[in-house]
Amino acid sequence: MSNLAQKRILLGITGGIAAYKSIELIRLLTKAGADVQVVLTEGAKAFVTEMTLQAISGHPVRSTLLDPNAEAGMGHIELAKWADLIVIAPASADFMARYAQGMANDLLSTLCLATESPVLLAPAMNQAMWRHPATQANTKLLTERGVLSIGPADGAQACGDIGPGRMSEPSDIFNTIMTHFDKTQVKQDLVGQHWVITAGPTMEAIDPVRFISNHSSGKMGYALATAAIARGATVTLISGPVQITAPAGAKIILVKSADEMLAACEQSMITQADVFIGAAAVADFKMKAACDQKMKKQSDTDEITLTLVKNPDIIATLAQQKRAKTLVGFAAETQNVIEYAKSKLERKGLDIIIANDVSRADIGFNQDDNQVTVITKDKTWSPDKTTKNALAGQLVEFIQQQTQS
Structure with missing residues (x-):
């Protein structure tokens, strides 16, 4: 059973084009068994509709602080007490500024002040707005108050x-929510370990x-990092170029x-690590000497020869x-995967x-799914096909x- 089963999550959506992504986040949360209620700011209504969010x-969907029906029972206070976690995605610069200053001039900001539950922000705004000293100061202040955050991405x-x-991305926010609840439910047997x-x-x-590169997305390695963190490990994640948070x-x-x-691995393990997992798809070869300038087509030939040499074998x-x-x-x-x-x-x-077997589509x-065979010197284990996030939890348990032993 998912660790989100029957968890009560209040999703706040503020004004911004990223609001459409929150529809997918709701889908992921409800599919995992969470009970999700949605609160919109006035600005968010320009980007997503209440009917769509209610259907999902x-x-x-709530958006008004002074709702006569809800307020008959002090609805905003009850909603603040109802939530196990409040997630604001997207969190605009305006909302973060109002939240940092303790304002309660709409339903969402009032809920954030009235709740005793954790609050997770997923900021979304123009790059200049994010870099502005006022936004950075508000972010720092909210973090110091214990507000959680993820992103923004670049x-x-x-x-x-x-x-x-x-x-x-909704999947990254979902994983962060999973990790949050993991920390309260999953055994913390990796505390003190460095992975x-x-x-x-x-x-x-x-x-x-x-x-020269390959098709690796990094999803499996990032899922393993998330699973290890959930059980209390200190995790250093050394990543090639990927599109996930x-x-x-x-x-x-x-790294590239x-x-x-x-x-980076050697520097991170000057003091011997407890566990090293080489989930990266490292290129086997590199140029003997990369060109300083862009190589130009030669009009007199249809072929080109590149001289490659072996890359270092990192894990060996x-x-x-x-x-x-x-x-x-x-x-x-x-082919010949096990051999x-x-x-x-x-x-x-x-x-x-x-x-x-990466030949399988x-x-x-x-x-998002994977199926593996785990091999040691004296045993072989083949878990069922499942999501990479679920598999990561099983693999961390096996490794531990x-x-x-």
């Missing part, structure tokens, strides 16, 4: 600007505009190349250096290897059991 949540914005200010996890692809430069509580180190990833290097007490690798294969995985386990000196790169 199964509850009437990227292209509806206004045409590029930079920080995009609301985190280092790599995720995503690496990018090996050919020239300033071209590179790091889980709340992780120390994130962003395999050389950078290895250096860390195993040789004994950087972690338990080393876990991944084997993404398209190749067992060879890799022995050849690289790993404790556990997790093999998956339903569980390969960029998919192995470390204790």
Whole structure:
């Protein structure tokens, strides 16, 4: 059963183009068994309709502080007491400013002041607004008061600007909510442990505009980081270029190349880590010498020769250096999956290897589901196909059991 089953979540939506993403967030929450009620600000009504939100949540949508029907029973106070968690997604600069100053001039801001439950903000605004000293000061003040937050993400914005200010994706907000409740429900048996996890692809430069890479989305590695954090671990997440938000509580180190990833791993494990999980899809080869300038087409030939050399074997290097007490690798294969995985386990000196068949369209790169075979020196375990988030919890449990045996 999901840890969100019967959890009462109040979703506040403020004015901004990102409001449409909250429809997907409601769907994810209700699918996981949560009871969701929605509160709109006046600005939000310009972007999403009450009828749509009511149909998805199964509850009437509230937007008015002085609602004669609701106020007959002091409705706003009852709603503030009802929620196990209040989530504001998107949280506009205006709302954050009013919340920081303790204003209660609409239903949503009043609920945030009247509740004793945690509040999670998912900021969304223009990149200049996010960077403005006033917004940064409000964010700092709210954080100091114990308000939780996720994002904002970096990227292209509806206004045409590029930079920080995009609301985190609904799936990332959902995972953060899951982690929040995990911390109150899941055993905290990883407290005091340091887990280092790599995720995503690496990018090996050919020239300033071209590179060698692969289709890894980073979802499995990020899910593992989320699951370990939920059980109390201190997690360092070393990530190649991905389009997902790091889980709340992780120390994130962003890298591009395999050389950078290895250096970040070694630096993060100067003191021996408890667990290392190499979930990243590291490119096997890189250019012997990347070009300083863009390579131009040659009119007299249809072919080009690139000289490649092997990248460092990150996990084998860390195993040789004994950087972690338990080393876990991944084997993404398209054929002879189990045979190749067992060879890799022995050849690289790993404790556990997790093999998956990336030739399958339903569980390969960029998919939300996965199915793996977990192999150690003396056992093999094949959990059922499930979501990467659910699988991550099972894998963390397996790894922890192995470390204790």
